[in-house]
Amino acid sequence: MTHPVCFVGGGPGAADLLTLRAAERIRQADVLIWTDSLVCPQITALAPDHCERIRTSTLTLEEVIPLLIDRQRQGAKVVRLHDGDTAFYSAINEQICALNDADIPVEVVPGVSAYQAAAAGLSSELTIPGVVQTIVLGRAGGRTGVPPSEELDRLAGLGASLCLYLSARHIDDVQATLQRHYPDDTPVAIAYRVSWPDEWMSVVPLAQMAAASKERQLIRTTLYIISPALNGGQQRSRLYSPDHDHLFRQRH
Template identity: 45%
Template sequence: MKVYFVGAGPGDPELITVKGRRLLEEAGVIIYAGSLVNPEILKYAPPGAKLYNSASLTLEEVLAIMQEAVARGEKVVRLHTGDPSLYGAIQEQMDALERLGIPYEIVPGVSSFAAAAATVRREFTLPGISQTLILTRRAGRTPVPEGESLPDLSRHRASLCLFLSSQDLAAATAELARGYGENTPAAIVYKASWPEEKVIHGTLGDIAARSREAGIDRTALLLVGDFLAGSYQRSCLYDPAFSHGYREAKASHG
């Protein structure tokens, strides 16, 4: 038996992958991030599965549960919100499992940044606007490396999604405005894909106040960039005048 790190998706129970759902249905032990994972997803767990909410557990306690379950021959699912590779704190778990000789596998999930883009019906990578997406967070108790502060990143003026910073939104938007400018479009997406999802549109100059008025102070993403509004160039990929390996350019009759 092994441990499976499974991305639960952004919240909607139907946005877990087919493989992730199958593993949940087969699991003997499920350790889930209770502060973030939609409990509705646990309906896929079999009746006899043992459920552990990791919100109140330490790394050592989580590892002990994994080790004991695998020793009993049980399949373990470690259920993380979104995709485990983003702010999932899974590297330390994987390294510990390797030291213990316990096999594991990672099953990717749909990240909340993808769900947020779907909610606002915009594409992060618009031709002529931005071909880069920055996923980041503001420094807090977990610092950010040199060169990754919000003022530094804002100089790129790329599309940006800010995680884990909604409680410091006024400070975060002020820092981002140094490079983007206060008039840059911004949006707050609260609990993307959940039933209680909310979207607030504005600019870097006013989105913090709008969010505060709506009572949003956690579980929200900040989207920033010109991809949220305005004109853009048509994609070359589907342009009749553009040739590629699967299609010849069509002559213009204009």
């Protein structure tokens, strides 16, 4: 019997933030191939004793793909584990394309992303009526680069709740760009290793974003949320307003 190669979003770190499906796939894995630089050891500890464990931080795509193909063809339940959610910055696309070329089926199991865990950790909602209604998930260009239409300058121009991944190394440029669009006192959540045992989170004014990051020497596994919503606006949602009727509730 053959099984699809299963790409699992491992969530931000804590094992109890895995989806039930993700936890089940890991618990049943014969082979676990994971991004050891970003996945918390609590998650990989769920794999059974017999499971073959392969870390990818020192491997290239050209080395990972033959492993996935070989183990799947041997009939193993192969789990390719990534951090957070699989839908972005997870590099699953190139792996799925290679498996498609080899006629190997895949399954994808989503995960909780770092921005969701950070907002929850701050007991915050990132959309508040009358204040901000859009969340942008983005990154500073860095070595990978972004298409010109998605430069940080343009993303920041929206004034939305902006969640920046993979951007700590460029923090001086990031802050300078953001200050062209957001007021200096806009709250910025700095979230390091959210839900890991050594999690650190702080909310600082935008003008102190770079200094606060450098003080803690944050380079990796850091997420920024720049958002007027973090000021805790008082406006309520229309959804629960007595004068707002909808399919399940008459107007009061």
